[in-house]
Structure formats: C-alpha cells, structure tokens
Amino acid sequence: MFNSISAQASKLVSLTKSKSVVSKTKLLTITSGKGGVGKSTFTANMAYLLARRGFKVAVIDADIGLANMQVLFDIKPRYSLFDYIEGRNTIEEVISPTAYENISLIAGKSGYQYSSLKTSLVLTRIVDDVKSLNNFDYIIIDTGAGLNEYVQEFLSISDNILALTTTDPSALTDVYALIKMLSKDKEKLLICFNHTKNYNIGETISKSLVNLAKKNRLNSNFMVKYIGNVSTSANISTTSRLRKLFVQEFTHDEITLQLQKIIDILLKEIK
Ligand SMILES: Nc1ncnc2c1ncn2[C@@H]1O[C@H](COP(=O)(O)OP(=O)(O)OP(=O)(O)O)[C@@H](O)[C@H]1O
Numbered sequence: 001m002f003n004s005i006s007a008q009a010s011k012l013v014s015l016t017k018s019k020s021v022v023s024k025t026k027l028l029t030i031t032s033g034k035g036g037v038g039k040s041t042f043t044a045n046m047a048y049l050l051a052r053r054g055f056k057v058a059v060i061d062a063d064i065g066l067a068n069m070q071v072l073f074d075i076k077p078r079y080s081l082f083d084y085i086e087g088r089n090t091i092e093e094v095i096s097p098t099a100y101e102n103i104s105l106i107a108g109k110s111g112y113q114y115s116s117l118k119t120s121l122v123l124t125r126i127v128d129d130v131k132s133l134n135n136f137d138y139i140i141i142d143t144g145a146g147l148n149e150y151v152q153e154f155l156s157i158s159d160n161i162l163a164l165t166t167t168d169p170s171a172l173t174d175v176y177a178l179i180k181m182l183s184k185d186k187e188k189l190l191i192c193f194n195h196t197k198n199y200n201i202g203e204t205i206s207k208s209l210v211n212l213a214k215k216n217r218l219n220s221n222f223m224v225k226y227i228g229n230v231s232t233s234a235n236i237s238t239t240s241r242l243r244k245l246f247v248q249e250f251t252h253d254e255i256t257l258q259l260q261k262i263i264d265i266l267l268k269e270i271k
Contacts, residue, residue: 023131025058026270027139029158033174035145037166038194041240042230042259043142044072045247049256049263051102055137058095058130060106062123062154063144067108073098074243077107085122091129100245106130123153138270147177155182160270162190162227167201172209179213183222190269192262193229199258202229225269228262230255 061069077096193202206226
C-alpha cells in the first residue's frame, strides 16, 4: 500500500517540477499555531461571505487526519483529497459541490495516516492542479493546527497567509513561532483574532507581537498586518452544531459585520 502511494507521489512530484501555472485563481492559506482557535469555522464562514460577493471559492480541507469542513458545510463528499493523492480519482472528481452557491470543497479524511508522503510536493501539486482548472477566484486552504511538514508545505507555496489566533497565551506563543519562521522568506503575515471578549484587544496584541519581533531583530522587511477581530458568540457554536453557517443564519449580527470588514481588508491584501 505504502509503496504504491510513494510511487504515485513520485509521479506527482515529477509533474510538479515541469509545471508553471498561469491562473486567475488566488490562494489564501489559513493557519493557526494552536488547535481549536476556530480556524475551520472562520474558514467556512469567510468562504460563504466571499461566495455571496460573487466569487467562486474552492475550500481545501487540509487538516490532515481531522477533517471537519464537510461537517460545517453539511455534506458527505464522495471523494477526498486522498483519493486524488493515491491516484484513484481526478482532481475534478475530488472537488465536491456544496449546497452553497459558488462554494466547492476538497474534503479531508479523518484518521488518515500521511507519513509515507512526508517529504513530497504532492500538496503543492494539488493546489497547482486546482489553479490550472481556472474555475475559481479563490482557493482557501484550511491547514491543520501546528507547524508540521504538511502545514509548512502549504505555507511555502502561499504568499497570502492568514494566521487566526485567540488571545490565549499558548496560542500567541504559537503565532510568534509562526512569525519567526515566516519572517525568514516571506514578506507578510495577515493576523486575525477570534473568540475575543474585547473587540479592540486584537489590534493591541498585534502591536505587541510586532514590537517583540523588532526587539528580537527578526527580518525588518517582514510585515505583520492586523486585519480584524471576531468576538465570542455562543450562536457560533450553536449554528455549527446544527451544521449551518453563522453568517447565513445571522446576516445582520455584529459578528457577521466583523467578518465582512475582514473580507474588505483581505480583498485588498490578497495578491
Ligand atoms: N468567535 C467564536 N465564538 C464562540 N465560539 C466559537 C467562535 N469561533 C469558533 N467557535 C467554536 O469553537 C470551537 C472550535 O472551532 P473550530 O473547530 O472551527 O476550531 P479549529 O481551530 O478549526 O479546530 P481544530 O484545530 O481542532 O481543527 C467550535 O465549537 C466553534 O463553534
């Protein structure tokens, strides 16, 4: 089994090397250091708001081994990302439509063991292939938590990286580790706070992170840009439990307006 996966991986890697993709599709990678900060919920709701603005969005659930995007979109996809990786299905086949207009999902698979593909560029290849279809305005990648090699591979191919964090000290420590890593070869990190009690706290903490980076003499050309804050709301988890999207159910809620503001900034920032 692993041998055949490796063979498939090598084939994909060699294809990757020979390909240069020209596409209208822009890539946004959403990451967090710590798990459970609300990344998947945020991604699904952002995808919905972008789609409502007329953009065609493909969401890739890259939370290896812990796929929950299909639950948020309330679909049972026939195929997952791994059916493509393992060569059983084409890229078109693993892109599942959702009940939401303009949103497609490349689903993950819970419990998937990914160790045999560790050092390959298979993930890069998947993104390139979705771009090549030229069907989407945006690909949004929901990475898993942490900074493992899969997350690093997605970060390495994206110039638009958004870190979602809470104000929890361990989440902030992880975000700082991300800043340190990205400052070596990226230009910018967008940062957004979730689950906050005080709407202004995100901006204040972002400034502290930037000051810490200066103090530690991280690359001065690297920019950390604060793009907004999403407050805590009990209705977010309630709607997720009901497998509905908050922003669709609560169109005029303060949280939806906060997310709309974030989209306004994102659209200007994404290259
Ligand atoms: N702003 C918010 N206010 C209240 N609850 C929230 C908020 N954002 C997310 N949640 C809830 O927090 C929980 C974790 O969210 P989610 O699963 O999206 O996190 P995650 O970062 O993707 O987790 P993982 O790292 O495990 O994939 C869910 O119950 C979700 O409904």
